Amino acid sequence: xxxxxxxxxxxxxxxxxxxxxxxxxxxxxxxxxxxxxxxxxxxxxxxxxxxxxxxxxxxxxxxxxxxxxxxxxxxxxxxxxxxxxxxxxxxxxxxxxxxxxxxxxxxxxxxxxxxxxxxxxxxxxxxxxxxxxxxxxxxxxxxxxxxxxxxxxxxxxxxxxxxxxxxxxxxxxxxxxxxxxxxxxxxxxxxxxxxxxxxxxxxxxxxxxxxxxxxxxxxxxxxxxxxxxxxxxxxxxxxxxxxxxxxxxxxxxxxxxxxxxxxxxxxxxxxxxxxxxxxxxxxxxxxxxxxxxxxxxxxxxxxxxxxxxxxxxxxxxxxxxxxxxxxxxxxxxxxxxxxxxxxxxxxxxxxxxxxxxxxxxxxxxxxxxxxxxxxxxxxxxxxxxxxxxxxxxxxxxxxxxxxxxxxxxxxxxxxxxxxxxxxxxxxxxx
Amino acid sequence: xxxxxxxxxxxxxxxxxxxxxxxxxxxxxxxxxxxxxxxxxxxxxxxxxxxxxxxxxxxxxxxxxxxxxxxxxxxxxxxxxxxxxxxxxxxxxxxxxxxxxxxxxxxxxxxxxxxxxxxxxxxxxxxxxxxxxxxxxxxxxxxxxxxxxxxxxxxxxxxxxxxxxxxx
Numbered sequence: 001x002x003x004x005x006x007x008x009x010x011x012x013x014x015x016x017x018x019x020x021x022x023x024x025x026x027x028x029x030x031x032x033x034x035x036x037x038x039x040x041x042x043x044x045x046x047x048x049x050x051x052x053x054x055x056x057x058x059x060x061x062x063x064x065x066x067x068x069x070x071x072x073x074x075x076x077x078x079x080x081x082x083x084x085x086x087x088x089x090x091x092x093x094x095x096x097x098x099x100x101x102x103x104x105x106x107x108x109x110x111x112x113x114x115x116x117x118x119x120x121x122x123x124x125x126x127x128x129x130x131x132x133x134x135x136x137x138x139x140x141x142x143x144x145x146x147x148x149x150x151x152x153x154x155x156x157x158x159x160x161x162x163x164x165x166x167x168x169x170x171x172x173x174x175x176x177x178x179x180x181x182x183x184x185x186x187x188x189x190x191x192x193x194x195x196x197x198x199x200x201x202x203x204x205x206x207x208x209x210x211x212x213x214x215x216x217x218x219x220x221x222x223x224x225x226x227x228x229x230x231x232x233x234x235x236x237x238x239x240x241x242x243x244x245x246x247x248x249x250x251x252x253x254x255x256x257x258x259x260x261x262x263x264x265x266x267x268x269x270x271x272x273x274x275x276x277x278x279x280x281x282x283x284x285x286x287x288x289x290x291x292x293x294x295x296x297x298x299x300x301x302x303x304x305x306x307x308x309x310x311x312x313x314x315x316x317x318x319x320x321x322x323x324x325x326x327x328x329x330x331x332x333x334x335x336x337x338x339x340x341x342x343x344x345x346x347x348x349x350x351x352x353x354x355x356x357x358x359x360x361x362x363x364x365x366x367x368x369x370x371x372x373x374x375x376x377x378x379x380x381x382x383x384x385x386x387x388x389x390x391x392x393x394x395x396x397x398x399x400x401x402x403x404x405x406x407x408x409x410x411x412x413x414x415x416x417x418x419x420x421x422x423x424x425x426x427x428x429x430x
Numbered sequence: 431x432x433x434x435x436x437x438x439x440x441x442x443x444x445x446x447x448x449x450x451x452x453x454x455x456x457x458x459x460x461x462x463x464x465x466x467x468x469x470x471x472x473x474x475x476x477x478x479x480x481x482x483x484x485x486x487x488x489x490x491x492x493x494x495x496x497x498x499x500x501x502x503x504x505x506x507x508x509x510x511x512x513x514x515x516x517x518x519x520x521x522x523x524x525x526x527x528x529x530x531x532x533x534x535x536x537x538x539x540x541x542x543x544x545x546x547x548x549x550x551x552x553x554x555x556x557x558x559x560x561x562x563x564x565x566x567x568x569x570x571x572x573x574x575x576x577x578x579x580x581x582x583x584x585x586x587x588x589x590x591x592x593x594x595x596x597x598x
Contacts, residue, residue: 024569024570024571036453036454037453037456037499037500039456040456040457040500040501043456043457044582047582048582048585048586048589052586052589052590054589070453071454076454078454078455079454082454082456128498128500129497129498130496130497130498130521132498144498144521145498145521145524146498146499146500146503146521146524146525146528147456147500148500148525148528148529148580148581148582149524149525149528149581151581151582151585152581152582152584152585155585155589156585156588156589156592160575160581160584160585160588161571161572161574161575163569163571195441195492195495196441196491196492196495196517196519199492199517199519199520200520229492229495229519229520231520286441288441373445373450373453373497374449374450374451375450375451375453375454392443392445392496392497394443394445394446394496395443395445395446395468396445396446396449396450396468397445397450399450399451401449401468
């Protein structure tokens with residue numbers, strides 16, 4: 001039977017020849033990721049074993065990754081306590097893929113996983129974070145789950161009651177115009193699908209514009225598929241996937257890949273011409289409230305934010321640094337930059353991007369989830385307007401329900417920083 | 431009969447249900463104090479335990495979209511709310527099932543605050559308006575977890591079966 005990418009992955013993870021949409025499976029998990037909410041996972045994990053007489057050991061400590069990123073360094077004694085509890089658990093259980101608060105190997109989970117070579121094509125990856133969808137960029141079936149679900153995975157090594165999701169096929173042709181980036185593609189698609197248009201479905205990306213896209217760009221588009229409700233996004237692995245794994249993630253040896261069948265059955269098919277795209281802006285207070293930039297250009301911005309698991313990678317910082325080099329962030333506008341990982345931060349330092357950004361007036365913060373979810377610096381005042389390369393603009397997202405968040409690409413964010421208003425990079429920022 | 435105590439629109443995100451700045455609080459026994467924290471009136475009533483168990487929150491499409499934070503489900507489970515929505519975002523739906531938060535998928539629901547609802551397995555009847563609305567049953571696989579009393583007992587059962595198999 002012809003199968004999509006995710007159907008093939010699930011069949012393999014269940015030792016079945018084939019699976020079809022709606023089948024209920026209990027696939028093996030190859031990688032189980034948590035961040036600070038690991039504290040709740042530990043609590044629920046211990047709850048499972050309570051009064052059973054069984055030893056509460058995780059099924060495979062090598063397949064669990066824990067990355068501190070949401071509140072680093074700890075913003076409160078409560079968080080510090082949670083982090084300490086997780087550190088103790090990691091030590092007792094022998095969990096090796098642990099990234100503590102460090103300037104050499106720390107970072108945001110959705111950058112640490114790919115850059116460390118933890119994710120391989122064809123794997124089943126679960127994470128207690130909704131943006132776990134990111135890892136479909138490497139051809140894995142990766143999706144977000146809650147803490148209790150993760151506790152069950154830690155105990156069993158399987159995820160119970162997974163229904164095989166239907167798949168939406170998105171084919172992207174053409175070549176991206178200058179200053180139109182993968183972020184604009186995914187914002188456009190979310191606008192088309194709506195915030196629930198892909199609920200319980202997978203989005204599989206195809207086409208020449210995806211083939212030419214770097215893994216960094218693929219991480220952007222898969223990351224935000226959840227904003228259309230998708231269970232996951234996925235890009236069938238290709239030469240670029242293998243290059244990334246070997247050259248950037250340090251994966252040694254042969255990497256197995258798989259492709260969807262040519263006659264696989266899709267829920268629906270969408271085609272997009274990248275060449276016809278313009279910069280997109282997601283307006284308050286939902287991510288699917290997407291408009292072409294000309295409809296919101298000129299909007300005064302109080303705070304620009306570049307970073308996050310969506311757009312805090314080296315190419316994002318490079319785009320911003322090139323635009324801001326020798327220029328200044330507008331008076332009355334604040335600019336915050338937080339790289340997606342320590343490795344990226346160091347690369348950006350060596351490339352001179354950090355100096356370019358700081359000399360322009362940007363505040364470069366440590367790696368982590370930072371201002372994106374409003375828990376750790378960069379909070380907005382009542383009435384403030386932020387323009388961010390992050391992934392969500394829900395009411396209250398940046399720490400204040402009486403503020404507004406607009407979402408955009410790093411090119412739009414950098415140009416807008418100079419003028420202090422939302423500005424189209426294709427027009428030289430004017 | 432259950433009373434509607436809160437009426438909400440479409441796309442209510444987990445940032446609205448449980449704002450990110452309270453995420454360091456994780457224990458289900460402690461999360462209800464931050465339920466809808468940015469809505470001062472509603473939150474104060476939750477804190478003062480003014481709502482009878484089984485009180486209903488009615489919402490539109492895509493309830494619980496966004497972050498996977500389980501606090502968004504546990505903070506409503508504590509006060510024993512029932513959520514009736516046109517549909518739910520995937521992770522929130524699964525978290526609710528796993529924790530035993532009662533929720534009802536009712537694609538055409540129409541109700542206002544103070545309305546009295548009769549919630550059955552197949553229909554929700556709005557006693558105040560006299561209208562009745564069909565319920566979409568949960569997929570069979572998910573119902574199995576609810577029947578087991580949540581994912582923790584369901585997982586425990588699975589481990590015991592595994593142990594038996596090993597011994598057998």
